[in-house]
Amino acid sequence: MPTDNLQFTPHIKLEFKINEKDFFVAGESASRVKKTLQQLGLHQDIIKKVAIIIYEAAMNVAIHGNHGMLRIYIDPESILVETDDEGDGIPDIELAMQEGYSTATHEIREMGFGAGMGLFNIDQCSDELHIDSKVGTGTKLQAKVYLRKKDSISDP
Amino acid sequence: MKLFDVQKILEAEVLCGDDLLHKDVHNWFACDLINEMLLYVTPDTLLLTSLTNIHIVHTAQVMDAIGVVFVGGKRPAESVITNSKLYNIPLLTTKHLTFECCGRLFLNNLHDPTVVKDATNAYR
Ligand SMILES: Nc1ncnc2c1ncn2[C@@H]1O[C@H](COP(=O)(O)OP(=O)(O)OP(=O)(O)O)[C@@H](O)[C@H]1O
Ligand SMILES: [Mg+2]
Numbered sequence: 001m002p003t004d005n006l007q008f009t010p011h012i013k014l015e016f017k018i019n020e021k022d023f024f025v026a027g028e029s030a031s032r033v034k035k036t037l038q039q040l041g042l043h044q045d046i047i048k049k050v051a052i053i054i055y056e057a058a059m060n061v062a063i064h065g066n067h068g069m070l071r072i073y074i075d076p077e078s079i080l081v082e083t084d085d086e087g088d089g090i091p092d093i094e095l096a097m098q099e100g101y102s103t104a105t106h107e108i109r110e111m112g113f114g115a116g117m118g119l120f121n122i123d124q125c126s127d128e129l130h131i132d133s134k135v136g137t138g139t140k141l142q143a144k145v146y147l148r149k150k151d152s153i154s155d156p
Numbered sequence: 157m158k159l160f161d162v163q164k165i166l167e168a169e170v171l172c173g174d175d176l177l178h179k180d181v182h183n184w185f186a187c188d189l190i191n192e193m194l195l196y197v198t199p200d201t202l203l204l205t206s207l208t209n210i211h212i213v214h215t216a217q218v219m220d221a222i223g224v225v226f227v228g229g230k231r232p233a234e235s236v237i238t239n240s241k242l243y244n245i246p247l248l249t250t251k252h253l254t255f256e257c258c259g260r261l262f263l264n265n266l267h268d269p270t271v272v273k274d275a276t277n278a279y280r
Pocket of ligand 1: 060065090113117120
């Protein structure tokens with residue numbers, strides 16, 4: 001298992017700025033991080049989950065969140081993907097998490113997005129997910145992927 | 157099956173990456189939703205889509221897809237082709253629509269049992 005070497009993984013922080021309607025940074029940051037994780041020798045399932053989370057979360061900031069930051073923290077136990085934006089916020093997070101719920105415009109849909117699957121996908125790919133949102137202020141999303149199975153069972 | 161077999165079967169025109177057509181296609185996935193591609197595309201999958209914007213190239217790159225076939229005679233902008241060249245992702249275009257393309261590829265035995273069919277197994 002490549003994940004056995006993780007105690008030697010350095011603490012790494014990667015940071016990307018997301019401007020409004022910057023639809024490129026999602027793909028670019030996802031591939032940049034993917035390369036880094038591959039160099040660290042992480043398992044491809046982990047890399048895939050992290051790439052999906054980054055892509056969806058960064059796209060959400062670019063589309064719905066006005067502008068913001070994407071940060072990825074890599075440590076020996078987990079990878080944390082964090083977005084922080086200054087958009088309109090999410091009034092009903094539970095509703096937004098539902099598969100198929102979307103406020104995306106026709107223009108966004110034409111690009112192949114706006115199916116309302118992003119947050120649902122992020123939830124499926126992460127071991128821990130926190131979304132903090134204030135209407136009119138912005139949204140902070142934190143999604144964590146564990147690198148090793150936790151010794152204690154924390155899942156319900 | 158190799159990419160140049162796919163080119164023949166779909167009567168496709170190669171937009172870029174003609175030097176990569178010897179590559180083996182392990183899976184294929186036809187879809188017009190980026191989120192679904194993110195979920196289902198495994199390495200060396202060939203994408204069939206009618207989306208022609210830059211996201212398709214980014215998605216293909218992030219998911220290690222082996223190439224993209226644009227169906228229904230769709231053509232991406234020149235900038236999309238330029239980007240795809242940088243990433244070494246071959247782009248093809250065919251006049252046939254999705255159903256016809258899938259039928260032809262299926263009949264030619266490209267069907268691979270390892271394609272993820274059950275959404276509940278996609279993540280773990
Ligand atoms: N960062 C954000 N700021 C404000 N609203 C958001 C943010 N992220 C998501 N939302 C709201 O939650 C809804 C659901 O998000 P989700 O990512 O699941 O779907 P989508 O972005 O609309 O479409 P898809 O992700 O399938 O392309 C969005 O339509 C939007 O209303
Ligand atoms: Mg989204």
